[in-house]
Amino acid sequence: MINGITVGGSYALIALGYTMVYGILRIVNFAHGDVFMMGSFFGLFCMQFLGMPYYVAFPIAAIATAIMGIIMERIAYRPIRTADSLTVMISALGVSTFLGNLAMVLWGSGTHAFSGFSGITVSVYKFDNVVLSNIQIGFIVLSVLLMMALYFIVNKTKIGIAMRATSHNIKTAKLMGINTDRIISFTFGIGSALACVAGLLVGIYYDAVYPLIGYSYGLKAFAAAVLGGIGSIPGAMLGGFVMGIVETLGASYISAGYRDAFAFAILIIVLIFRPAGILGKKEIDKV
Amino acid sequence: MALLEIKDLQVKYGVIPALKGISFEVELGEAVAIIGANGAGKTTTLHAISGIADKCGGQVFFNGEDITKMPAHKIVSRGISQVQEGRGVFPNLSVAENLSLGAYLRNDKAEIAKDYEFVYEVFPRLLERQKQMAGTLSGGEQQMLAIGRSLMARPKLLLLDEPSMGLSPLITENIFKTIKKLNKERQMTILVVEQNAQMALWVSHRTYIMETGNIVYGGASKELKNQDFIRKSYLGQKD
Numbered sequence: 001m002i003n004g005i006t007v008g009g010s011y012a013l014i015a016l017g018y019t020m021v022y023g024i025l026r027i028v029n030f031a032h033g034d035v036f037m038m039g040s041f042f043g044l045f046c047m048q049f050l051g052m053p054y055y056v057a058f059p060i061a062a063i064a065t066a067i068m069g070i071i072m073e074r075i076a077y078r079p080i081r082t083a084d085s086l087t088v089m090i091s092a093l094g095v096s097t098f099l100g101n102l103a104m105v106l107w108g109s110g111t112h113a114f115s116g117f118s119g120i121t122v123s124v125y126k127f128d129n130v131v132l133s134n135i136q137i138g139f140i141v142l143s144v145l146l147m148m149a150l151y152f153i154v155n156k157t158k159i160g161i162a163m164r165a166t167s168h169n170i171k172t173a174k175l176m177g178i179n180t181d182r183i184i185s186f187t188f189g190i191g192s193a194l195a196c197v198a199g200l201l202v203g204i205y206y207d208a209v210y211p212l213i214g215y216s217y218g219l220k221a222f223a224a225a226v227l228g229g230i231g232s233i234p235g236a237m238l239g240g241f242v243m244g245i246v247e248t249l250g251a252s253y254i255s256a257g258y259r260d261a262f263a264f265a266i267l268i269i270v271l272i273f274r275p276a277g278i279l280g281k282k283e284i285d286k287v
Numbered sequence: 288m289a290l291l292e293i294k295d296l297q298v299k300y301g302v303i304p305a306l307k308g309i310s311f312e313v314e315l316g317e318a319v320a321i322i323g324a325n326g327a328g329k330t331t332t333l334h335a336i337s338g339i340a341d342k343c344g345g346q347v348f349f350n351g352e353d354i355t356k357m358p359a360h361k362i363v364s365r366g367i368s369q370v371q372e373g374r375g376v377f378p379n380l381s382v383a384e385n386l387s388l389g390a391y392l393r394n395d396k397a398e399i400a401k402d403y404e405f406v407y408e409v410f411p412r413l414l415e416r417q418k419q420m421a422g423t424l425s426g427g428e429q430q431m432l433a434i435g436r437s438l439m440a441r442p443k444l445l446l447l448d449e450p451s452m453g454l455s456p457l458i459t460e461n462i463f464k465t466i467k468k469l470n471k472e473r474q475m476t477i478l479v480v481e482q483n484a485q486m487a488l489w490v491s492h493r494t495y496i497m498e499t500g501n502i503v504y505g506g507a508s509k510e511l512k513n514q515d516f517i518r519k520s521y522l523g524q525k526d
Binding site: 162164165175177178179 | 377
């Protein structure tokens with residue numbers, strides 16, 4: 001259960017990136033899983049080669065990943081904003097392949113360990129029959145804090161209101177004087193930074209990162225976003241946790257080999273009964 | 288020099304011309320109406336002025352500045368605010384949040400507070416529904432919100448796109464009374480596009496008539512009201 005919440009936290013953080021971008025541009029950024037992977041590598045690089053402690057490496061890697069996300073939008077999505085969705089999807093897959101291969105060129109195709117570089121020593125606490133490690137606690141606390149911060153930004157700040165306005169109708173948002181291109185960049189930046197933090201947490205938790213990690217995580221986080229209702233921010237958070245918990249419980253009580261199957265089975269079941277996702281809204285326009 | 292000057296403006300949707308080179312102007316403090324049937328290019332004209340439709344020819348001058356190629360958000364910053372056809376309020380945001388977006392580019396807090404008061408004074412209904420999601424408002428209330436939101440920008444020029452659309456005659460009349468008041472008492476320059484010719488002629492000083500992408504006629508609204516062809520084709524009156 002604790003494991004599930006921990007993993008779910010990372011799914012939720014990645015899912016937020018999918019859902020925010022979808023909310024504004026109605027596109028699925030299939031390269032988002034690779035952004036997550038790159039974020040993890042950036043952080044590892046900071047710790048391993050630049051010798052930074054984790055509390056310095058985290059924000060620096062997050063900023064670097066955010067910048068990468070913004071550049072990615074500029075190059076791969078902005079020029080084809082008016083193109084149809086198939087074009088956008090092909091462009092996204094191109095970015096995904098590019099980033100995966102770039103990571104292999106830079107860091108090789110092998111698996112890299114985090115232990116020894118992060119400066120975090122694992123300690124385990126036992127409460128009756130619940131076992132908790134300091135990494136798990138940190139993981140859960142950090143992901144919940146980030147989600148609360150995001151919730152605050154989106155709902156209470158001027159730029160958050162502008163984001164919600166842009167996601168509802170780009171043209172009308174422009175007529176309010178909102179520089180929608182800047183809002184879109186901001187959205188990609190935030191989503192990428194969250195994915196980077198997820199990448200670092202996953203890397204430290206499993207003590208491993210490799211160039212293709214983005215595929216499985218990206219796909220599952222995307223499924224989590226759909227599960228919660230794509231376009232909905234609370235939906236992505238909930239979807240991430242539900243997916244993490246279901247997958248971990250299924251893996252430990254039924255069979256570990258079917259781990260991924262449980263994750264996608266819950267997606268299928270939910271979509272049969274609620275096609276728009278758990279918190280998704282059917283889009284109704286009152287005329 | 289007119290506040291808004293449009294010269295030979297052309298817009299195409301794909302290969303289909305929507306505006307075939309129109310020219311007109313709006314003077315400071317004036318209320319100008321454009322009337323015409325569906326598909327005449329009225330909405331396109333407003334979109335082209337606001338910068339959300341791509342122009343393929345001609346020029347738009349505002350306050351003497353060439354704004355033809357300016358991005359939409361910069362045009363707003365110059366003092367043009369548009370109330371879109373079908374209101375265009377953000378249904379997922381509250382009434383107060385919608386209004387706050389109207390003042391998105393402003394930083395003068397004290398003056399913004401005054402404008403909230405002003406908008407709530409003009410439309411007391413909005414004050415009652417401040418916290419409500421805009422999507423739950425009635426059509427008339429949404430139109431009030433859309434106009435109120437534009438007022439929050441303190442525009443030099445207010446563009447109104449079919450303010451009567453989908454509203455009952457009574458509410459339409461109220462909305463137009465408010466528009467006339469804004470023009471008369473607040474000296475706000477207004478360009479209104481409308482199918483309801485009667486209201487448009489009543490609210491404006493001058494009126495242009497559009498047909499399939501061209502301006503075919505223009506003149507003082509008072510005189511147009513009495514022209515035979517206007518009475519027959521646009522006001523539905525018989526001899």
